[in-house]
Amino acid sequence: MTSESAKQPWTVSRACRVALITVTSLLIHAAFARVIYRTFTAATSARDEIELTVMHWSGEGGQEEDRIVEDSLHAFEAANPGVRVKRLNPGDAGSFYTKLQTMMAAGEAPDVFYVGYERVANFASLELLLPIDTFVARETEARNRGDANALDLTAFYAQTVDAFRFNGTRVGEGVLYGIPKDFTTVGFYYNKDLFTQAGIAFPTNAWTWDDYISSARALAKLPGVTGSEFVTWPVMVRTYLRSEASEAIDDDLSVVRVAQPTSVAALERLRAWRHDEENTLTSGKSKIATGASVFLGGKVGMAGPFGRWVVPSYRNIPTTANGGFDWDFAPLPRGASEANCVLTVSWSIAKHTKYPEESWKLVKWLTDAKSQAASARLGLAIPTLKTVAESAAFLDATLPPANNQGYLDAIPEAVVIGWPSDPTFEQILGSTMDQGLKTGDLTIQQAITEFERKWDAHVSFVPGGVAPMPVRWDIFSIIGFVLLGALLIACALLVVRAPSGRAARSEERAGFALASPWVIGFLVFMAFPILLSLVLSMTNWKGSGPLSGADWVGSDNYTQLLLRDGRFHTACKVTAYYALLAVPIGQVLALLAAVVMTQKIRGIALFRAAWYLPSVLAGVGVSILWRWIFDSEGGLINRTLELVGIAGPEWFGKDAALFGPPAFAIMSFWLVGGSMMVYLAGLQQIPRELYEAAEIDGASSVRRFFRITLPMLSPVILFNAIMAVIGSFQVFTQAFVMTGGEPGDLTRFYVLYLFNKAFELYDMGYASAMAWILLVIVLIFTAIILRTSARVVYYESLRK
């Protein structure tokens, strides 16, 4: 530095620069401060006004359900001055539970929210729900004093109320955790026109499984018609078993009894209907084909067992007169006994709400006759208040189904299908039964064995032993502060030992100032969560409560994953199978596409854009599109194969073990545009003279590709290959939307299983361990690629 530059005058540009730097960093820091400050002020600001947060979903109910809840809440606000209600609706039930979980983990749970009966045991044992028995007792007292507005539990269908009782082991008795808002029983929806065509009688409310299957067989004889859709969701399978006087699990939920002879016989029968008979039941197929929507096409005689929730969409089916078909409902057929199930949703209160009194008032409001009558209009569910259910609000004769009484007739025999508080039971039962009933790649006996093996592996896994130690957060906090301190000291040293010279130092200061928001953001939002997840991977944190509730389990999560968790191993296999196909073929395709795109023809920019377009389209919409393309019946691919005389596989059905992951690989080829663009950029970096020189030297175009293009492109290929490998381990959206991992676990990719564990099975510690194993796997693969490629990759400037 010369003395001249050290005495640099305050020129305008320099002043501007300093001002700009100061303002920028101040703005960003202020934004940070504001976010942090807000969390402290929010608690104190609304002291004189109570704000309740209410969260619900509106899946099948759609916008109308959203509006009905909103109207109810407005009415509540009007009736209760001083109480404001903040309403959240994340969309469907899945998003709702994810959002609920994150809010609970953050200690900001909504005060009042929907709870599906199947979650009660889990939520109650996680201590997320407020017991409401004291409120109910007070209401009963008030009622006895003659208060007509007091809540009367006996006015509700008893099963629906019992669905929200939990005694610590089983649902149905014990502490009450919510007031049911509505419910449904299940049965089959049938196409009246097809029944008439087949010349068979309509189902009655007292029909049997024999009636059912003979109807299905008769319907199957009609051209192009499938007898019935029979969904094999765990709850439906268990209800079906109950109708044959059997069960999959003991009443006290402690002994699993899938293997008992009556169960096996009933399951074998269902499997035979599906797999041994032509067109009697829809066979295992992609998720689009199972479920409610197959019925809409008018080519499926019956569909079920479904509850009331399909009604809003079925009401869109035009009548026969208008080119559609007429339809109605029949409750679940009876076998050895009569059975049905109650599926219900409550309004519940968060355990740690600040306003239990107001919350209770709101729950009462939302479940009273007026609110229930309003929601009954939707047709989506049955009101839980008997008087409302049996009123015109529900039994509306102007809209189908005509047989509303069918739902009500099923109530006496309907029970709440209790689930163990650990949702893993339902997932494992679902996935293994899928393989037995839907895909058929396992026999019933094998599926049962598989279920018992997985369930045993799960229940025998007690991370941290019987008496785990709480996590010593104090120690980790100290470690954290030491690390942070070391970092600050390192930064300070960097500043102190800065290069001499005023200009250099000022430049460095500016650099630090401008980088600091990013650095702070990185530390707060990246480094901290990453390190925390490493700690969490050695705990049993559920992800649904505060961190202080977590126990230290050491390496238990890791050993369980690596040695015993069969589902994890399946997920690894599925992912590896996919990667093995998607990465090499995808890269070859991308490179070929890029080579083609270098052609100088008219409109090439349009072609490039068209190829790249899929890469910028939203993942979910595209996934839904592909679900249709891979639909085993009538999907684009199978239709095309049919034209050339090939019977296409049931990609996500019974052939999913072999064809599921390849289907996702094929889908991924649609997205080669991203890699293609990188290759294209790489190709255009290759000097044209090299090709000309090679041409003159006598190399054919194929030779030029292998001798010039490939070596010159090798660093780009390496980069793309590594990115593709990493990407292939992170398949999530497609699988989540298209198959949800089903059938069985045959398309349950690594990250999807991680998501299931973290956000559906509430095992965040376990999921964190999975994330770290994934990191190690990716690191290993990247290292292998880097090592093995060193000899073939040519770097223009790096290697000397």
Add this chain to the structure above:
Amino acid sequence: MSDVTLTNVGKVYEGGVRAVEAVNLSIADGEFCVLVGPSGCGKSTTLRMIAGLEEISEGTLEISGVRVNDLPAKDRDIAFVFQNYALYPHLTVAQNVAFGLEQRRTHGNALTALLTGANAARAKESAAIAARVTEVSKTLGLNELLTRYPRELSGGQRQRVAVGRAIAREPKVFLFDEPLSNLDARLRIETRTELRLLHRRLRATIIYVTHDQEEAMTLADRLVVMHRGVIQQHASAQECYERPANRFVAGFIGTPPMNIVDGRVENGVFECNGARISLDARWTTTTKACAIGIRPDRLRLGAAHLEGALLATIVAVEHLGDRTDITLDSAWGRLTARVDADSAREMREGTAVGVTLDVQHAHLFELGECGARLNGA
């Protein structure tokens, strides 16, 4: 025989841009022919058409008497040395030199050779290639560099490898596209000489493109001066210098460039802006508007008010050691004079001088950029 003949060869790009007008050019076997001209004159396009890197829009190209218009580059038996050498960066020097030979071997594929039992033949071929690489590298002094990669070489070394790659195949015709322009001035002059010697040794036909007229003059057996896609003159360097075909060639060949002044000749006197100079006997009968051209070394500087001289002011004196270039302002505009070092000693910037011409060395040209040289009586 490997002579190259272009008959009415032209290049029209898509969109109608015409890069090369009907070029007629005949290059004899073993001739060192240099295409020279300012950038955009069509010289490179012409060369690339000869190489087969550009399609020939019109006309006929013959090599050794055979029409090769539609022959791909690799079948024309030519070698091309690129301006930036176009060495294969991922191959060693030896591999670069051998590349062309590798592409032309009969038993290229080791596996096929193994399967068809041509292994021995393949080995023999490989040995021949290795021998040829050694021979070429000895010729060009590349022995030490054979295992290096292009990025590890200096500019001059890369240039030699590029030449080595060209001569390895022993083609009929060598095409050079500005091969020296990426070298520094000193190396350029050295390499120029080496190329000349190489040509003498190989006795090959060389077509060489450059925009540097000095380089062109030193290398060429015959110069082809091009401008706007048209050949302006095709002659020896000496001829082009002494008897430029037109005003463009006159201005392009020679350093510093010829002084050219528009004016009028009448009664043996050239007049511009009222300043007159008497010409020699050739022009006594000519009367017309034209331009006069005279090389800087044919200007004589004397006393300011010399009879019959042009009055001028010295604006710049550039000493070049053995000679000095003087820039002058006069009624004829800006002129350059080249004088010997001794007579330059008295020249001072700002002083007035009288300029006379060696009129017998003056040329007259038709007006216009490419006005033809006039022949006096």
